[in-house]
Amino acid sequence: MNSNASVQTGALAPPASRKKLGLTALLAVAIGLVVSQGVMVLMLQGVGIAGLGFIVPLGLAYLLALSYACSFSELALMIPRAGSLSSYTEVAIGQFPAILATFSGYVVVAMFALSAELLLMEFIIDKVYPHAMPPLTVALGVLALFTVLNLFNIDIFARLQTVLAVVMTVVLLVMGLSAMNSDIVAPNPALFDSAHWNPLGLGVIALTAMAVWGFVGAEFVCPLVEETRRPERNIPGSMMLGLTIIFVIISLYGLGALLTVPQAELASNGLPHYLFATTVFGEAGKVFLVTAAITATCSTLNSSLAAIPRMLLGMARNGQAFGVFKRQGKRTGAPWVAVLFIAAVTGLPLLLMHDHADAINQLLLSAALAWLLAYIITHINVIALRRRYPQVARPFRTPFYPLPQLFGIAGMLFAIWNVSPSPDMTFSIFAYAGLVLLIVSIIAVLWIKGVMGKPLFKPEPLESVLGTQHDKNPQGDSQ
Structure with a gap:
């Protein structure tokens, strides 16, 4: 194939002086970016719809998550200098899928999921302190605060990630x-009745897309590969251990809710985690949940405003995005144009959908659809690179390849097809995600053909990515 000796021996050579992160630190990243208010809401609505039967889609979602953990581990360790999904994909299947995967998995997800997180925080605070402030004051205020902090390159959560x-x-x-x-x-005696524990029968599998939201995001450890001690062990280990911990905790969380809150109320309530907390802890549950909501939302928002603009910065340096995203502050080094862009696309759904009763579910499931598309492309990357570069050193090799990738692709396509738990929401979910992805696709095609002057699906040489990833305009454009 297209491999050579230098690539085979140099696939894993990050600078030794920067290897600071161990398993515990990576585990904090994997868990911290997965556990959010959206997870707290969708998991309870899932058990409300399916009862104990929700363990079936939850288990399938867990297995799908392990499959993407395998694929990301193999790619990150094979191309350890690549900071994002775009770098893996341009080598595997070309520029168009690279741009689509990164925007689908991160920018579009930020647009939908961060908006949902901010709305959830707004709704919880308004529930506990009704009419204390005008609508969207808290949500837009928090978004503005963390936008400013990231414009000044101030990460107030950097030292607290493990604690959070x-x-x-x-x-x-x-x-x-x-x-x-x-x-x-x-x-409820029927809850544990063997004949009634799963009232949906095989139809419960259709809730897999909802359950998947409890496991997305663990791959954020991969861009840290160069700063990781023993990455061949700690990158895959942190994702798989983190996903396993999350599976156990969500299972206990859902069971606790089923034992204390009427199942129908979990399914129909827009803030089931508020209902659960106040049922178990009474008035103290309100303060408990407000604290958790603010902590989760601020941590997720800050992490996204720090990481995603830097992905856009890297893509701009590689010619895959508008050159304006290369602009950085002279004193701070922050990619300020990209930060403002992510803040703007996060704020837009807030302004447009805050009056819609189903806004939270629609935003979260639209984000799940976009993220699943990115994961499918990730699995295809592994298969393509195995065929194109069979001899390249792979410090982590997917067990039982290609079964996890094939299972992941098939399972995620099924989850996308059944992304909506309600027929009433299906059109809006596909419309929101589809429209944004269509716009991204059109811009990507025009950019690749008109500006980059490259084929849409011709892979870049692996050697060029490994050899020049950090040499392409390392200083960026200051402004």
Whole structure:
């Protein structure tokens, strides 16, 4: 194929002096970016719809997540100097899928999921302190605050990432275990009846897309590969261990809710985590949940405003995005144009959808659809690179290849097709995600053909990415 000796021996050579991150730090990133208010809401609505039967789509979603963890691990360790999905994809299947995958998996997800997180925080605060402030004051205020902090390159959560991940994990665990040990536990006998534990039958599998949202985002550890000690162990280990911990905690969290809150109310309530917390903890649950909501939303928002603009910066340096995204502050080095762009696309759905009752679910499931598309492209990348570069050193090789990739592609396509738990929402979810992805696709085609002057689906040489990734305009354009 197209491999050579230099590529085979140089696939894993990050600078030794920068290897600072161990398994614990990476585990905090993997868990901290997955656990969010959106997870707290969708998982409870899922158990409300399916009862104990939700364990079936939850288990399938967990297996799908392990499959993407395998694919990202193999790609990140094979191309350790590549900071984002675009770099893997341009080598595997070409420029158009590279741009589409990155925008689908990160920019479009930010547009939908961050908006949903901010709306959830707004709704929770308004529930606890009704009419204390005009609508969207908190959501837009927090968005503005973290936009400014990132414009000045100030990361107030950098030293707290591990603590925040532990806090959010403990919140879910405490809610689940406290519910099971509560005096108000009054289990419905039919809940554990072998004939009624799964009222949806095989139809419960259609909730896999909802369950998948509990496991997306663990791959954010991959851009840290150059700063990781023993990356061949800690990159895959942190993702797989983190996803396993999340599976156990979500299972306990959902079970606790089923034991204390009427199932129909979990399914129909727009803020089921508020209902759960107040049922178990009473008035104290309000403060408990407001604290968790603010912590989760601020951490997720800050991480996204720090990471995604730098992905756009890297793409701009490689000629894959508008050159204006290369602009950085003279003193701070922050990619200020990209930060403002991500803040703007996050704020737009807030302004357009805050009055819609189903806005949260529509935004989260639209984000899930876009993220699943990016994961499908990731699996295809692994298959394509195995065929094109069979002899290249791979410090991590997917067990039982290509079964995890084929399972991941098929399962994620099925989840996309059944992304909506309600027929009433199907059109809007596909319309929102489809329209944005269509616009991205049209711009990508025009950019690749008209500006880059390259074929849409011709892969770049692996040698060029490994050899020159950091040499392309390392200083960027200052402004």
